[in-house]
Structure formats: structure tokens, C-alpha cells
Amino acid sequence: MSGAVLSRRALLLGSVAISLGPSAVEAQGTPHHHAHDAETAQAAPTVRQPAPRDAYVYIGWPQDGAVIYGTRFKVWFGTRNFGVAPAGVNRMNTGHHHILINTPLPKLDEPIPNNRNHLHFGLGQTETILELPPGTHTLQLLMGDADHVPHDPPVMSRRITITVRPGRTPPASP
Ligand SMILES: [Cu+2]
Secondary structure, X not given: OHHHHHHHHHHHHHHHHHHHOOHHHHHOOXXXXXXXXXXXXXXXXXXXXXXXXXXXXXXXEOXXXXXXXXXXXXXXXXXXXXXXXXXXXXXXOXXXXXXXXXXXXXXOOOOOOOEOOEEEOOOOOOEEEEEOOOEEEEEEEEOEOOXXXXXXXXXXXXXXXXXXXXXXXXXXXX
């Protein structure tokens, strides 16, 4: 199995090298640990769990286009025809939430990255308090399975745009 993965990687690398031509030499000059990261990602399970066609997830609050006063604000998540389960729990038609902040969709056949633009809610949370600087931001929800891999088809919300303004509104929740 790992042999198949390796050969697929080799094919991918080969095609990249061909399409990039001379600049591929520069790309290969990137530090070695990047290659190791790629290996780690490839070694992780990449079988995508099925999701019902009618499953969806949405951002209950804030709404698309909202102007929010205060850099700390609550976000809550909703699902339909799909359940929430903590990370590590394999159960059909469930997953845990991820918020993508100011970033496009990640690769759907790999675990969702874990960084400030990709927040995991691996305990099964359905709301959070975000802290974002003043300005315009995009938010999108994407469910991941027990191993943080998006389902097939992906269960994700629309990407919304919000504007955060400095201000002193009372917190939305205690
Ligand atoms: Cu996750």
C-alpha cells in the first residue's frame, strides 16, 4: 500500500517537474523538512468518508455581510442531516467542525491543516469565540472526519464575509 502511495507521489512529482521545466530546479532547492512533511501527510489515511448528499453545515451567526463591533465575537455552527462527533470517533454521517478563516478550501483528500487559518473543534463544539483584528474577514465551515479529512462530498458551508470594527459592545455570552 505504501508502495502505491509512493509511486503515486513519484508520478505527481514527475508531472510537476515536467510542467514546471527549468524552474523545478529551484523548487527542489526548498528545505528538506518540507519533503518530510509531505511524506507524513501522505502516510495519513486519505480514504474519505462518505457523506449524504443532503448533508450541510452553516454558520448560524454571524450572517454574511455582518458588521461586528468588537474584535471578540461568538460564532455558532449548525448542521442538517449530519451529526457532530469528536475527533477520533468513527461514526457514519458525523464529523467535527473546522473554521477556515481568510483562506480558500484546503485539499480535500488530506487532513485539514491545523493553524490560525484552520481551527479544529475536535471536542465536538458547535460554537466558539473568535478574536479577529478590525477589517474584512472570510469565514467558512468544513467538516472533517475522525482523522480531520473532509468527507465525500465535502460537508461545508458557504464562505461568508464579515467586517470587524473596533468597538466596545458587551460580550454576546457570559
Ligand atoms: Cu479536525
